[in-house]
Every structure is written in structure tokens, then in C-alpha cells.
Amino acid sequence: MTVELARIQGTPMAAELHIREHVLRVDAPVKEGGEDTGPEPHDLYDAALASCKALTVLWYARHKGWTIQDLKTTVERDASQERTGTYRLAVRMQIQADLTDAQWAELQRAAENCPIHKLMTKVTTEISTEIARGVP
Structure with a gap:
């Protein structure tokens, strides 16, 4: 899977983040030179944890046949x-269920x-970065 980001022309720092068929707007806070028109990278990192925990709990409950009314x-x-x-x-998870x-x-x-x-806690992540000249 590939994640692509393209700067939104005419903005100081905003960009469109493309993940599969989904498009999210990302930006930096005003204090960092952006316009705060979308989440910044730390927000996305934190959101990844929140959404993973929620989806994991929902998947697990469904797999077990348990009903989660709200989360x-x-x-x-x-x-x-x-x-x-x-x-x-x-992380705080509030779950409404009869368990x-x-x-x-x-x-x-x-x-x-x-x-x-x-x-985030147990895996070594290896990152390579290449900067290329030219127009994408």
C-alpha cells in the first residue's frame, strides 16, 4: 500500500493526503506557519492509536458474538x-456493553x-527517505 501526499497550492503548508480511495487534508498549526485547516502529523499518529484500539475491540467483540452498543x-x-x-x-475507552x-x-x-x-511500542521501524529534484 502506498500513501501519497501532495501540497495544496496557494496555502502555506496544507496538503492532501491520499490513502487508498480516501483523501484527508493535513496542515500545520498557525504557530508553526500553517493555517490549521486539518490535522497535523502528531494528530494523525495519535488518531492511529485511537482508531486501532476501537476497531480492534469492535472486531474482537464481534468475533466473540458480544454486542457493543456504543464506544x-x-x-x-x-x-x-x-x-x-x-x-x-x-487512552481512555468508554464502552457500553452488557459483559x-x-x-x-x-x-x-x-x-x-x-x-x-x-x-509504537514493540517493533523496530526502519525508514528510508529519498529526496528527488524536479516536478512530481
Whole structure:
């Protein structure tokens, strides 16, 4: 899968992010020279965790035949020590369901094992970057 980003001409920093058939607008906050017309990269990183945990819990419950009436996931970011190597994310999931204590514990384990959580905490990510001259 390829993710593509193209700058929106006439804006200081805004761009269109293309993921499969989906298009998202991304931008930088005003304090960083953007116009804040869309989420910035840290927002997308945090959102990846929130959505992965939610979808993992919903998938797990469905797989088990359990009914989830409602679900809300909130991620609070503390980036105050990011430059010294610590980026903190606190996730709170509010789930409306009629489950036993054992089932709640299973959902907790499922949420803690979502793929993005693992990528953020247990996997070594290797990134290569190439900058090419010219018009795309």
C-alpha cells in the first residue's frame, strides 16, 4: 500500500493526503506557519492509536458474538518531553456493553494488543527517505 501526499497550492503548508480511495487534508498549526485547516502529523499518529484500539475491540467483540452498543475512544497527548525521548499517550475507552468481568478483561487485553500499539511500542521501524529534484 502506498500513501501519497501532495501540497495544496496557494496555502502555506496544507496538503492532501491520499490513502487508498480516501483523501484527508493535513496542515500545520498557525504557530508553526500553517493555517490549521486539518490535522497535523502528531494528530494523525495519535488518531492511529485511537482508531486501532476501537476497531480492534469492535472486531474482537464481534468475533466473540458480544454486542457493543456504543464506544468512544479518547487519546490525551503529553508531548512535553518528546525532545528528550518520551512521548506519552493516555487512552481512555468508554464502552457500553452488557459483559461479564471476564469479558471486560478480554476486551482490555485485546485493546492493549492492537497492531498500532504494538508498532509504537514493540517493533523496530526502519525508514528510508529519498529526496528527488524536479516536478512530481
